[in-house]
Amino acid sequence: MTTGQDGDLDKDVGSDIDRDINGDLKGDFGQDLDNHVADRFDDRVAADPAVPALIDISDPGTVPLLTRPVPRPAPAPIPTTSNPWVAPASLPERPTVSGARGVGASVAPRWDGGTRRYLPPVDWELVADLRKATSAELTRLTGQRVTPLPVDEQRERGREIITRLVERTVADRVNTPGSSGTLTAGEQEALIRAVFDHVFRLGRLQPLVDDDRVENIMINGCDTVRLELKDGTHLAGPPVAESDEELIEFLQSLASRSQVNAREFSPAREHLDLTLDGGERLAATAFVTPRPVVVIRRHRLLKETLDDLVGRDMLTPVAASFLGAAVRARKSIVVSGAMGAGKTTLLRALCQQIGADEYIGTYETDFELHLQEIHPNVFPFEERRGIGELTADGRRAGASTLGEAIDRSFRMNLSRQIVGEVRGKEAWPMIKVMESGTGSLSTTHATSAVGAIHKLAGCAMEHQDNISYDLALMKLAATVDVVVHLDYIPVGQDLPGDRPRRRVREIVAVAPGENLGVATTHVFAPDATGTAVPGTLPDQYRALERAGFDLAAYLHAQEVLA
Numbered sequence: 001m002t003t004g005q006d007g008d009l010d011k012d013v014g015s016d017i018d019r020d021i022n023g024d025l026k027g028d029f030g031q032d033l034d035n036h037v038a039d040r041f042d043d044r045v046a047a048d049p050a051v052p053a054l055i056d057i058s059d060p061g062t063v064p065l066l067t068r069p070v071p072r073p074a075p076a077p078i079p080t081t082s083n084p085w086v087a088p089a090s091l092p093e094r095p096t097v098s099g100a101r102g103v104g105a106s107v108a109p110r111w112d113g114g115t116r117r118y119l120p121p122v123d124w125e126l127v128a129d130l131r132k133a134t135s136a137e138l139t140r141l142t143g144q145r146v147t148p149l150p151v152d153e154q155r156e157r158g159r160e161i162i163t164r165l166v167e168r169t170v171a172d173r174v175n176t177p178g179s180s181g182t183l184t185a186g187e188q189e190a191l192i193r194a195v196f197d198h199v200f201r202l203g204r205l206q207p208l209v210d211d212d213r214v215e216n217i218m219i220n221g222c223d224t225v226r227l228e229l230k231d232g233t234h235l236a237g238p239p240v241a242e243s244d245e246e247l248i249e250f251l252q253s254l255a256s257r258s259q260v261n262a263r264e265f266s267p268a269r270e271h272l273d274l275t276l277d278g279g280e281r282l283a284a285t286a287f288v289t290p291r292p293v294v295v296i297r298r299h300r301l302l303k304e305t306l307d308d309l310v311g312r313d314m315l316t317p318v319a320a321s322f323l324g325a326a327v328r329a330r331k332s333i334v335v336s337g338a339m340g341a342g343k344t345t346l347l348r349a350l351c352q353q354i355g356a357d358e359y360i361g362t363y364e365t366d367f368e369l370h371l372q373e374i375h376p377n378v379f380p381f382e383e384r385r386g387i388g389e390l391t392a393d394g395r396r397a398g399a400s401t402l403g404e405a406i407d408r409s410f411r412m413n414l415s416r417q418i419v420g421e422v423r424g425k426e427a428w429p430m431i432k433v434m435e436s437g438t439g440s441l442s443t444t445h446a447t448s449a450v451g452a453i454h455k456l457a458g459c460a461m462e463h464q465d466n467i468s469y470d471l472a473l474m475k476l477a478a479t480v481d482v483v484v485h486l487d488y489i490p491v492g493q494d495l496p497g498d499r500p501r502r503r504v505r506e507i508v509a510v511a512p513g514e515n516l517g518v519a520t521t522h523v524f525a526p527d528a529t530g531t532a533v534p535g536t537l538p539d540q541y542r543a544l545e546r547a548g549f550d551l552a553a554y555l556h557a558q559e560v561l562a
Helices: 003-024 033-042 124-143 151-175 185-200 203-210 244-256 306-311 317-328 343-351 402-409 427-436 449-463 469-479 539-547 551-561
Strands: 110-112 117-119 214-220 225-229 234-236 271-275 281-285 293-297 333-337 360-364 378-382 387-390 416-419 441-445 482-489 501-512 518-526 532-534
Touching: 124 151, 124 185, 151 185, 185 203, 203 214, 203 293, 244 271, 306 317, 306 343, 317 333, 317 343, 317 482, 317 501, 317 518, 317 539, 317 551, 333 343, 333 449, 343 441, 343 482, 360 402, 378 402, 402 416, 402 427, 416 427, 427 449, 427 469, 441 449, 449 469, 449 482, 449 501, 449 518, 469 501, 469 518, 501 532, 532 551, 539 551
Parallel strands: 333 441, 333 482, 360 378, 360 416, 416 441
Antiparallel strands: 110 117, 214 225, 214 293, 225 234, 271 281, 281 293, 482 501, 501 518, 518 532
């Protein structure tokens, strides 16, 4: 078939679906789809077809389906003692979206505060069958093309297929003898949305990712789900699959979807790290754990400035002025802290102090910084792990490392190079970047600012041949100028309040020390509440006043504290 014949596929979609439903695809299911539809709905639809059936929220079919492309108003405050996924007493109803038929303007199920149910319900077994039919039809259509089908066109074709399948399902339900009732318009739209989400998005996880109240999703097996809301509340969530095997199969499908950086998830590659379409970060492990473990973290604060973080009590105005001036003066900075302490949020805020005329290169194992959303000149690089078996040189086909990306980018006339999160093997590329130019930034996990330096030295030694701990420490002392350490304080711990606290605890200046060691000075040290307050300012940092550092306020605070 020639490329010119691709256009003929459009007019064949409807007839092909009808033919496949009546014949070819039945064998894939093992039973007639028509009879299956009738059986699944007979027990669920009320006698009055105008009244949607009410299903308890413990049924996974009642998970809310929200639509990301449709703008939503800001969510109303929710009671921290209620669980919106189990049985809250007073959650506001979510708005429904009306419009043309199709996925982009579908009617999302809404919360009914009086009945404590989500309406309308979704039959997940039927969704699974329709997903298989949709995938099979898309595979057949794309297999007939000489050129790959663009992602947007795949979704549009998928939307057409799903809509036709659901319409055919409704017609078969009406025409089946002995069948009672039919699907309401809302149920049809919810079914279309659910199938679309399973084929192109995150399946049952999509409603949770779409909900602005959810910050983290922690899954330990298909039916053990915990949700951390942005106010720090931890709640039980709904099941996200019928079985652990189905959850693993979904993760494998999700990992293979990318046309640029597809990843393997199998007994040979038991860990999976992905950046999702909305910027969320997914980490999963299976095959070496009793049940599959999945954690999805949402970055809610993508465009916060230092002033915004001051308003959130993450740091004081004086500390913000020091850090902003350090970035503008091209000091190399490491942000450290525990998991969830706000390291990436602070790093993005610091990057907003970089001039708009500078060109920045970012290097990450998985895209997380998304600096291109806040700065006009960013070249983002992501590590590619490759696929398949190891080749003769010990690499997988298509693999590309951070070190290789850094080497190539030296020819790109970059003003700054930023290695995102340093967990282990990224330590040496970070040192290389900081040795090659000024004004770099990175994050790492550590329990203190001084501990971060020693942790980075250990990582460099462990993951780089012929590098001793002393050599790594000497290089860090010569390249890192400032370490900022953040604390994460859960609800009710140390400080009163009903929300978790993230705050800058200390800011340390780093310099070469005696015997090729490292010298540190606490420019800001923690007070009795753990907040970073002025400590000792090395003389060379007084020059930051020219870059906007509020030296007078710093010296005044020193006098008050003394």
